[in-house]
Amino acid sequence: MSNEKTILHDHQSREHAILSASSASRWMKCTASVQMSESYAPKKLPEEESPFASEGTVAHEIAEACLRSYIEGKEFPEFDEPDRQRIRDIILSGYVNPIIGLYEKLKESDENTKLFVEVQIDFSNVAPDGFGTSDCIVYGNRELHVIDLKFGTGIEVSAENNPQLRLYAIGALNRYDHWDELFGSDFDYICTTILQPRRNHISSEQMTPKELMDWGINVLKPLAEKAWKGEGTPVVGEHCRFCPCKKVCPAQAKKYMDFVQIFANRKENEILSPEELSEILPIIDGADRWVKDVKEAALEEAILGEEIQGFKLVRGRVSKSWDSTDHAVSRMKQVGLTDDEIWQKKLITPAQAADLVDDDAKETLKLATVYRHGTPILVGNSDEREAIPRKDVESMYGLDK
Numbered sequence: 001m002s003n004e005k006t007i008l009h010d011h012q013s014r015e016h017a018i019l020s021a022s023s024a025s026r027w028m029k030c031t032a033s034v035q036m037s038e039s040y041a042p043k044k045l046p047e048e049e050s051p052f053a054s055e056g057t058v059a060h061e062i063a064e065a066c067l068r069s070y071i072e073g074k075e076f077p078e079f080d081e082p083d084r085q086r087i088r089d090i091i092l093s094g095y096v097n098p099i100i101g102l103y104e105k106l107k108e109s110d111e112n113t114k115l116f117v118e119v120q121i122d123f124s125n126v127a128p129d130g131f132g133t134s135d136c137i138v139y140g141n142r143e144l145h146v147i148d149l150k151f152g153t154g155i156e157v158s159a160e161n162n163p164q165l166r167l168y169a170i171g172a173l174n175r176y177d178h179w180d181e182l183f184g185s186d187f188d189y190i191c192t193t194i195l196q197p198r199r200n201h202i203s204s205e206q207m208t209p210k211e212l213m214d215w216g217i218n219v220l221k222p223l224a225e226k227a228w229k230g231e232g233t234p235v236v237g238e239h240c241r242f243c244p245c246k247k248v249c250p251a252q253a254k255k256y257m258d259f260v261q262i263f264a265n266r267k268e269n270e271i272l273s274p275e276e277l278s279e280i281l282p283i284i285d286g287a288d289r290w291v292k293d294v295k296e297a298a299l300e301e302a303i304l305g306e307e308i309q310g311f312k313l314v315r316g317r318v319s320k321s322w323d324s325t326d327h328a329v330s331r332m333k334q335v336g337l338t339d340d341e342i343w344q345k346k347l348i349t350p351a352q353a354a355d356l357v358d359d360d361a362k363e364t365l366k367l368a369t370v371y372r373h374g375t376p377i378l379v380g381n382s383d384e385r386e387a388i389p390r391k392d393v394e395s396m397y398g399l400d401k
Helices: 032-043 051-071 082-109 163-176 209-229 238-242 250-262 274-284 287-303 325-334 350-354 359-366 390-396
Strands: 114-122 131-140 143-149 189-196 201-207
Touching: 032 209, 051 082, 051 114, 051 131, 051 143, 082 131, 082 143, 082 189, 114 163, 131 163, 143 163, 163 189, 163 201, 163 209, 189 209, 201 209, 250 274, 250 287, 350 359
Parallel strands: 143 189
Antiparallel strands: 114 131, 131 143, 189 201
16 A cells, blocks of 8 residues: 555535536426525535445545546555545546546547546536536547546436536536537537446437537526526426425425325225225325425424424433443443353345455355345336236235145
8 A cells, every 4th residue: 555645635515506517407307496495405404424425425536536646647546444445446447447548549649638637617608607516528639528427336327318417518618618609619529428337337428519509508598597596386206306305395295195185085984996006006106205204304493493383302212322342341341241242243244245355256155145035015017127927926925725
């Protein structure tokens, strides 16, 4: 390991635009969400960053450090912390190396090829007060490449029709080009790319500068102006997932309260039929999450001093934990407990073991792994998983006897 300590640039405390590129997929579909979120933000308690978000932030900081090292002709940084070194290795193979490969290939044809990292961009020509930071921009040989790192392991993120990437591209065009509808551009095309190293996923979209600006001016700009003014009514959809005000959104409440009225006029002593259950299921999908959100919002309001009629704040259950390991061990030995009683060894799970080894070793671990299917669950027909054969269901529940 290098003795020189690598200084990572802080990404978490950056200022973010109200009409941010990362939330464009939401505010383009629900223009009302922007000002609703702004009005709700002062009432919210400070939120702790999730472990996944923290890991993503660190990954971006390490990615920046690695690319800056390359640009400055230095060796890639090494980290004493195992977790950071693991992230660094993933970033190098799935993000940094492909970018370096692209840069060096373009440089063979154009000695003026440039590579920029964590670029401040401005796209206020299509979204009021729009600005942000692009992970990486490379240009050369009349090509402009805008590259975004996604470190998550969840869904694969596509660059096709991706508003975030397109806004970054407009910002890059504003910064490095003098695009004009009459005189054209210095670039023949713009390529936006998402690199998702932990899923071995790469997605790109290629557009001409004119196609990009036509989209920005004719499609995005009218929606951005509506969002900035707080115009439009709330719209419920997949875009609500990360909306700051979804807990107190009236459209969310209406969606889940409406289903209560569906069977208001039916006979009270008549049980629900399978057909009626199939009508209810799509409507209440996600209702458990919404109920939890409402409870969290009410709790936040009460903590901040608002009265929630009929409810009061009380202390939660008392939990016990040691103040420190050394102190706890000392006290337990003082009362006669042995080391075997104090300490417990527990076998790690297959998933925990897989996280600690490379792909080849994972195959070895599979030889000692037993796979058991979980309890059957009911999902919509759009789910990609295969339905369980009826005979298997009957066998599971003893219905075949």
